[in-house]
Amino acid sequence: MYKENNLSKNQQIIFDLINKSSEPLKAYTILFSVQKKGIKAPPQVYRALDKLVETGKIHKIESKNAFVACRSSDCEISKATAFSICESCEMVDEISDTKLSKYLSGFNHKKGMKFKRFNLEFFGICKKCKKD
Amino acid sequence: MYKENNLSKNQQIIFDLINKSSEPLKAYTILFSVQKKGIKAPPQVYRALDKLVETGKIHKIESKNAFVACRSSDCEISKATAFSICESCEMVDEISDTKLSKYLSGFNHKKGMKFKRFNLEFFGICKKCKKD
DNA sequence: TAAAATTTGTTATAATATAACACTATGTAA
């Protein structure tokens, strides 16, 4: 049953929920949403989330403790992520910008540390919110 | 008493602690450390932290829920922050790189959103840990 | 001095995340 798409039952349920959502979802929001499907306790949610993040299917928005589905197709291991976040409506949008990604992936720390991963979060007010 | 350096008593106590620390400090670690100075409850700590972040005296490392003193002198309101984080020893270092900062401050989202703030976290293994 | 704004102290509670353990399902290879 598992190998079809390499997601386990709980992982698939939780991924589907996040993937359908237009906004970032929090762990306990997810928990309440999937209780009817038999997922009843926090560890079940967090374990699935951990795995999905690990494989790049979803990303964690660190400043919000919330999760979004990857929209970028080329971030298989969540090693180069960038997001735009509206401080008014909480909308989050994954930024897929090759130049930005290359610039940051090639960035070298003065102190000689070699980076293997980065996460960038931009904040502002989105177009839609500016109109209101 | 307050206006001398524009930090209140609790803010100063907590800033001093973070500023002396060589590693990021978590809110409850801070709480335990300052109980002898009369700060006894979480809200006292979080309020001081909020204010210190707001004024750019400290920054929050979002991926660690921990706080470091600003080492950059020119980030008065924490609006353009970048850090290097060692995944082995947990060391955090603020990156002050004018080019990087300018590049990101000038970055324009394809969808027309104007950014007023960003936070960037790089992850890797620091030099010291590589030797071990 | 009086009013406004900020800071403090305090109790309780909300929200986020993990430890630990027993068990089941799946993949691999003798």
Added chain:
DNA sequence: TTACATAGTGTTATATTATAACAAATTTTA
């Protein structure tokens, strides 16, 4: 097929991080 290793599940309890709400004191401004 059997046996073993790996990954996933279900469950209870607990740890960690953060805020709400309210009363009092301090500082700033006018």
